[in-house]
Amino acid sequence: MTKNWQVQEAKARFSELVRSADSSPQTITVHGRRAAVVLSADDYDRLRDKRGKPALTEFLRDSPLAGVKLDLERDRSLPRKSRL
Numbered sequence: 540m541t542k543n544w545q546v547q548e549a550k551a552r553f554s555e556l557v558r559s560a561d562s563s564p565q566t567i568t569v570h571g572r573r574a575a576v577v578l579s580a581d582d583y584d585r586l587r588d589k590r591g592k593p594a595l596t597e598f599l600r601d602s603p604l605a606g607v608k609l610d611l612e613r614d615r616s617l618p619r620k621s622r623l
Contacts, residue, residue: 543568549577 541563549556549567556577559565564578592598599605 541566545569546574 542559543566544552544556546567546569549565556565556567560577561579564576564582566573567575567577593601
């Protein structure tokens with residue numbers, strides 16, 4: 540069962556918080572608002588595996604075009620004339 544911990548309580552009883560996270564995610568609150576969730580390493584790994592797709596930064600970093608220089612010079616020619 541998920542338990543809410545105030546941040547002061549979480550600091551004072553950190554070992555218990557970590558042990559409790561093995562059975563269910565534990566929510567840490569600051570001034571009554573959710574600030575963090577502690578979960579077991581197995582739950583974390585399961586969430587990461589479900590993602591399936593790499594993050595955009597990983598995708599761009601691993602792209603075969605990562606080192607290619609682009610010609611991003613602005614076209615300074617005059618715009619075409621248009622009738623309004």
